[in-house]
Amino acid sequence: xxxxxxxxxxKLFIHLLLIVxxxxxxxxxxxxxxxxxxxxxxxxxxxxxxxxxxxxxxxxINAWNLVNLDRLLLNSLFASIIVMxxxxxxxxxxxxxxxxxxxxxxxxxFFAILFTLMLPMQVRVVPLFVFVSNLGLxxxxxxxxxxxxxxxxxxxxxxxxxxxxxxxxxxxAQLDGCGPFRFLFQILIPxxxxxxxxxxxxNFLVMWNAYLWPLIILNSDEMKVAQQGVKMLxxxxxxxDWGLIMAGTIIVVIPTIIVFLLAQKFFVKGIATxxxxx
Amino acid sequence: xxxxxxxxxxxxxxxxxxxxMIILTFFLYWPTVQSVILSLYRTAPFGSxxxxxxxxxxINLFTDPTxxxxxxxxxxFVLVTIFGGLAISLILSVxxxxxxxxxxxxxxxxxxxxxxxxxxxxxxxxxxxNPVAGxxxxxxxxxxxxxxxxxxxxxxxxxxxIIATIWKNMGFNIxxxxxxxxxxxxxxxxxxxxxxxxxxxxxxxxxxxxxxxTTFYLIIMNIxxxxxxxxxxxxxxxxxxPADATNILIYQLYRDMFVNFRLGLAAAQxxxxxxxxxxxxxxxxxxVSKGVHYQ
Numbered sequence: 192x193x194x195x196x197x198x199x200x201x202k203l204f205i206h207l208l209l210i211v212x213x214x215x216x217x218x219x220x221x222x223x224x225x226x227x228x229x230x231x232x233x234x235x236x237x238x239x240x241x242x243x244x245x246x247x248x249x250x251x252i253n254a255w256n257l258v259n260l261d262r263l264l265l266n267s268l269f270a271s272i273i274v275m276x277x278x279x280x281x282x283x284x285x286x287x288x289x290x291x292x293x294x295x296x297x298x299x300x301f302f303a304i305l306f307t308l309m310l311p312m313q314v315r316v317v318p319l320f321v322f323v324s325n326l327g328l329x330x331x332x333x334x335x336x337x338x339x340x341x342x343x344x345x346x347x348x349x350x351x352x353x354x355x356x357x358x359x360x361x362x363x364a365q366l367d368g369c370g371p372f373r374f375l376f377q378i379l380i381p382x383x384x385x386x387x388x389x390x391x392x393x394n395f396l397v398m399w400n401a402y403l404w405p406l407i408i409l410n411s412d413e414m415k416v417a418q419q420g421v422k423m424l425x426x427x428x429x430x431x432d433w434g435l436i437m438a439g440t441i442i443v444v445i446p447t448i449i450v451f452l453l454a455q456k457f458f459v460k461g462i463a464t465x466x467x468x469x
Numbered sequence: 470x471x472x473x474x475x476x477x478x479x480x481x482x483x484x485x486x487x488x489x490m491i492i493l494t495f496f497l498y499w500p501t502v503q504s505v506i507l508s509l510y511r512t513a514p515f516g517s518x519x520x521x522x523x524x525x526x527x528i529n530l531f532t533d534p535t536x537x538x539x540x541x542x543x544x545x546f547v548l549v550t551i552f553g554g555l556a557i558s559l560i561l562s563v564x565x566x567x568x569x570x571x572x573x574x575x576x577x578x579x580x581x582x583x584x585x586x587x588x589x590x591x592x593x594x595x596x597x598x599n600p601v602a603g604x605x606x607x608x609x610x611x612x613x614x615x616x617x618x619x620x621x622x623x624x625x626x627x628x629x630x631i632i633a634t635i636w637k638n639m640g641f642n643i644x645x646x647x648x649x650x651x652x653x654x655x656x657x658x659x660x661x662x663x664x665x666x667x668x669x670x671x672x673x674x675x676x677x678x679x680x681x682x683t684t685f686y687l688i689i690m691n692i693x694x695x696x697x698x699x700x701x702x703x704x705x706x707x708x709x710x711p712a713d714a715t716n717i718l719i720y721q722l723y724r725d726m727f728v729n730f731r732l733g734l735a736a737a738q739x740x741x742x743x744x745x746x747x748x749x750x751x752x753x754x755x756x757v758s759k760g761v762h763y764q
Contacts, residue, residue, distance in 0.1 A: 202569060209564060213578045219593035219636065220581075222604055226596065234602050238611075241604075281489045288485035300486060307497045309750050313697045313719055314743040317726055317736045318503030319496065341492035371481050400586030402701040407727065421588045422705060425595075433602050440592040444585055451584035455577055459644055 220444070227251065227438035234433055247434075254439035258423040259412065264442070267399055267417040270336050274398035275391050277340040282390065283383075285341075286349025287375050291361060308343045312404055320407050334408050335416075339398055345390055352386040353379060389457030395450055417443045501743065507736035519733070526737035535713065536721065536738075543696065543717045546631065551691045554635040555684065558642035563676070565643070566650040576647070583640025587701030594633040595620065595706050623714030626707050630715050633702050638694050642687055649683035650676070689753045693746065718742065 214221070226234055227250050228243040254260065288294075289301055312319075319338060320329075328334030356379060364374045380387070402418040409415050415423075424439040511522040530536045565576050582590065597605050598619035609615050619625045653676070661671050677684075700719045703709060709716035709724065716724075718738065726735035 205564070205567065205569060206571075209575045212561065212564070213575055216579055216582065216636075216639075218604075219590075219597055223593050223596060226602070237607075239602060239604055239607050281492065284485040285489040288482040292482035292485075294479065294482040297482070300490075304486075304489065304493060307493050309746050310497050310501050310743070311693070311697050311746065313700070313722070314739045314746065315497065315500035315504055316722075317500075317732055317739055318507055319500040320726075321507075321732070322495070322500055322503070337492065338496040341489040341496075343493075346489060396584060400588075402586065402588050402704070403723070406704075418586055418588045418701070421586075421592050425592070425705065431599070431601065433596055433599070436592065437596055440589055444589045447584050447586065447589070448581065451581065452577070455580070459580065 223437040223441055226433055227441050229434055231432070231434060250434040250438035251442065254424060254428075254435045254442065257427055257435065258420045258439065260417070260420055260439065260442055262413055263415055263417045263420040264446075266332075266414060268446070270332060270416060271395045271398040273332070273336045274339045275395040277336065278342055278345050278394045279387060279391055281341050282345030282349045283375075283380065283387075285346040286351075286353055287379065289346070289350040290353035291371075304346050305343050312338070316403065316407060323408060329408055330410050330414050332414075335405060335414075336398070338404065339401070342394075345394065348386070348390060349383075352383055356382055385457060388454060392450055392454035392457055396447060399447060399450075417446075504736045504739045504743065507733055508740045510733045512730075512732040522733070526734050527741075529734065530737055530741070535716075538713065539716050539718055539721045542627075542715075546627070546699075546717055547692055547695045550631050550634050550638075550695045551688060553631065554638055554691060555642060555687060557635065558639050558687075559646055559677075559680075559684075561639070562643050562646035562650055563672070566647055576643075579643050580640040582637050583644075585637065587637060587698055588705050590633050590637040591702040591705030594629065594636070594702075598629050598632075620707060621711055623711050626711060626715050630699065630702055630706055633706060634695055634699050637702070638691060641690070641694070645683050645687055646680065649680045653679050686753070689749055692749055696742065696745065 222241070225241060225243055228246050228248070229240070230247045230249070233240055233244060285304065289297065323329060323334045323337070326334070328337070360378060361374060364378060369377070400418065401416075405416045405419055406422075409419070421440055421443055424436045428435050508526055509521060509523060510519040511525065512519050561579055565572055565579060597603050600606050600616065600618060600621075603619075606616055606619070609617060617625055619629050657675060657679070658671060661675055666674070696717075697719055699717060700723065703715055703717060703720045704723075707715040709720045719742070722735050722738040722742070725731045725738065
């Protein structure tokens, strides 16, 4: 009896500790959320209030209009969806080549793809900007997404996943006269739901969160993406209009959090094998 | 009827790889090679004039006190961020590595900051640390009666970007530490307890050494994160200031490229970063091959 009581108190203590730490970890988001619903005079009252007196939505409306968030969010959403599907498609195809085929230069090509892990955006950004501009793609969606479309990680992870699907399946498919492309689309892909979902989430967020490349390649207001919107909030809001700035920041982070919570299980698996990423 | 054999489709694998290879060649390999070439030229701002200048860009960089200071500053930034970040993440990982009802909720909460972008992370922290309406100074004032000029004082601005970076990368570290902790068999802990070891001894003598492969991997990944991905945090929080106090290498590169328009000089900085990545990756591979023996 005494042991179980001690055990209970122990567990209670750990729960309390974890709840306190959880609040500290989430504090930046929670306080931003709180401030985003406060009018200016409440934000600057002393002591600062933790909870809004009433829900004040003007900050959201003002932030939305100030930096044209509708356009920025649509741009981000569009680019992220393209990158998500594009990367997945290219990764599935190349991963399949490395998992199910024997061919000359297989090892060399595989190494050549993996080597690109070592070339993050930042080490090639200067010539990449020159190159994409010379193609006439500066300030376009194509220029924005093209450099993100292929990745070593997606290829590598798809290969790893396809290798776990038994070889006998391919042999029997061959005997039934099923060609390599039909095998991929009718057997391998339907068997890969969770792996595809995980990579899709990670790849969506890679584009959604990208900042340096959009900042460099996009220059007109109607092409900019949501992360640039965060910076624009700081440069265009009247000084210290924290309610508005935090409201805008919350709008930009909501899709990130929704995508993360929806696909958390896959996301964690997806990054657990992630290499160098921009 | 001829039997289907995938080896007979000898061109299929090349066709499958082709789209990836095209993108990687044009958008990854080619620009990297161009970085190296461009770094050997002096470029006129705005103009297309390029003059071959050998290693001048590199010599200029390494003799420039601003760049050298940035190099030292980045090293300190990386060291403090990694040491602080890994220590906090390890403690939190041990806490959420318990068999407890609802533990998954805490794990989810600890992972969330990693999904958030550097820009958003920077924005949240700028607010928290601002001296007038921010809550951090209010609590510090309440508890210790101090007011810290977070973003206007060089030293504290440097600390501020470290805090935001640690917060943002914590989730990544916890995911890996947690995986590492879960691969340590319970029997190891049990026998240590039977031998009379207390929790702290177990943590120091068993958990930490057995986690060293994970820790090493995380150090490598964190070097890359802090060197390259802190750009968004710095650009939102301090723009490299005040007085260059937070001007880390990646921010200096951006400045030389888009503020000063010195493309050759910026390319040389890219190449220096590339060499850094290659060194780090070399250590990584060396470690991985050792890790196999270790297992």
